[in-house]
Structure formats: C-alpha cells, structure tokens
Amino acid sequence: QQQVKQSPQSLIVQKGxxxxxxxxxxxxxxxxxxxxxxxxxxxxxxLIAIRPDVSEKKEGRFTISFNKSAxxxxxxxxxxxxxxxxxxxxxxxxxxxxxxxxxxxxxQLTVLP
Amino acid sequence: NAGxxxxxxxxxxxxxxxxxxxxxxxxxxNSMYWYRQDPGMGLRLIYxxxxxxxxxxxxxxxxxxxxxxxxxxxxxxxxxxAPSQTSVYFCASRSRGMNEQFFGPGTRLTVL
Numbered sequence: 001q002q003q004v005k006q007s008p009q010s011l012i013v014q015k016g017x018x019x020x021x022x023x024x025x026x027x028x029x030x031x032x033x034x035x036x037x038x039x040x041x042x043x044x045x046x047l048i049a050i051r052p053d054v055s056e057k058k059e060g061r062f063t064i065s066f067n068k069s070a071x072x073x074x075x076x077x078x079x080x081x082x083x084x085x086x087x088x089x090x091x092x093x094x095x096x097x098x099x100x101x102x103x104x105x106x107x108q109l110t111v112l113p
Numbered sequence: 114n115a116g117x118x119x120x121x122x123x124x125x126x127x128x129x130x131x132x133x134x135x136x137x138x139x140x141x142x143n144s145m146y147w148y149r150q151d152p153g154m155g156l157r158l159i160y161x162x163x164x165x166x167x168x169x170x171x172x173x174x175x176x177x178x179x180x181x182x183x184x185x186x187x188x189x190x191x192x193x194x195a196p197s198q199t200s201v202y203f204c205a206s207r208s209r210g211m212n213e214q215f216f217g218p219g220t221r222l223t224v225l
Binding site for chain 2: 004006009032034036041042043044045046049089093096097098099100101102103104105106
C-alpha cells in the first residue's frame with residue numbers, strides 16, 4: 001500500500017522555467033514532510049521540509065506548498081537550472097522515536113540548457 | 114567527518130549466497146535505517162533501529178536480518194540471496210530529536 005503518491009514520474013523543463021512536483025498522502029498522522037534530492041550514484045539528501053501547521057515554506061529557489069485539507073503537498077523549483085537535474089522524492093513521517101520515512105516513487109527532473 | 118559510510122559499493126552474488134552489507138556513522142546519531150531503492154518504487158524501509166539495542170521491521174523485511182552492533186554500526190544481512198533482492202541499498206541515520214535522515218552513498222547489489 002503506497003501511502004505517498006508522487007507525480008509526475010519524469011519532468012523535462014527548459015532552463016529558467018518552473019518545475020512542479022506533486023505528492024498526495026493518505027495517513028493523517030503524518031506530521032513531517034521532507035523533499036529529498038538525489039543525483040546519480042549518490043544517496044538522497046534533504047532539500048527542504050515542512051510541517052502541516054504552515055501552508056508554504058521557501059528556501060531560495062525551492063518552495064513547498066502544503067494543503068492539509070486536500071492532503072497534498074508540492075515542490076516548486078523556480079528559475080530551474082541544469083544543475084537541478086536530479087531525482088526528487090517526497091516523503092512523510094509520523095511522530096515517534098523512530099521517525100520512519102515513507103517515500104513517494106520519485107520524479108526524474110531534467111532541465112534543458 | 115565522513116558522515117554515513119557503506120561497504121561494499123558494488124556486489125554481485127549468485128542465488129543462494131549470503132552476504133552482509135555494512136553501515137557506519139560518525140555523527141553520534143541514535144537511529145539508523147536500511148532502505149532499498151528500486152526503479153519506480155522510491156525508497157522502501159527494510160529495517161530500522163530507533164536506538165542502540167533495538168531493531169524493528171519496516172515495510173519490506175522478508176529475506177533480511179539486521180544487527181545494531183553498537184551506536185555507530187548497523188549491518189544488513191541476506192542469508193540466501195534471491196534475484197528479487199537485486200537493488201540499491203541505502204543506510205541512513207538520524208539524531209534524536211531531529212527529523213532529518215542522512216544517507217550513505219549506497220550499495221548496488223546484483224543477484225544472478
């Protein structure tokens with residue numbers, strides 16, 4: 001059972017454009033929603049994260065929009081650059097000592113020069 | 114500060130062989146995790162250790178065992194490898210009270 005659904009599977013954007021990746025979750029107990037960025041041959045690294053008590057969080061060119069009632073959240077990459085080409089994963093976790101992450105299926109982003 | 118390290122980087126096994134994937138972290142983190150990454154399926158949690166001395170099953174534990182050797186090290190063992198276990202395996206760690214998990218560089222395993 002996939003508790004976090006991510007779309008699209010792949011995305012091609014021109015340099016300078018806006019990249020948007022969407023995720024939807026089912027478990028209302030989730031209280032932490034990170035986005036991870038992964039380059040080929042590397043492990044995932046935290047990009048930006050949000051808690052459900054805020055509707056938006058911005059860090060540089062990266063913004064998370066969060067809609068608690070719809071159980072959806074999205075990553076927006078403004079002014080996309082070729083260096084942003086990577087795989088992006090949304091995730092969610094529930095409170096507790098282990099803080100296990102449930103990941104979406106990933107989006108492969110290609111930014112054309 | 115090496116962060117999270119994993120060995121080996123690559124491994125090829127034959128069906129039925131056994132092996133242990135090693136993971137170590139030097140950040141004094143309490144929690145450690147093992148994930149597998151397969152195309153189109155994201156990362157799925159195999160086992161985790163919330164703190165030294167405890168281990169628990171994740172989403173896909175069948176065919177695997179783990180050992181939290183000490184606070185630094187968390188190993189994953191395949192007793193009898195199967196082609197379905199061909200995957201990229203990632204270890205991660207997290208500090209108590211913090212949410213961010215830090216990932217290692219991964220082990221690419223092929224089972225023939």
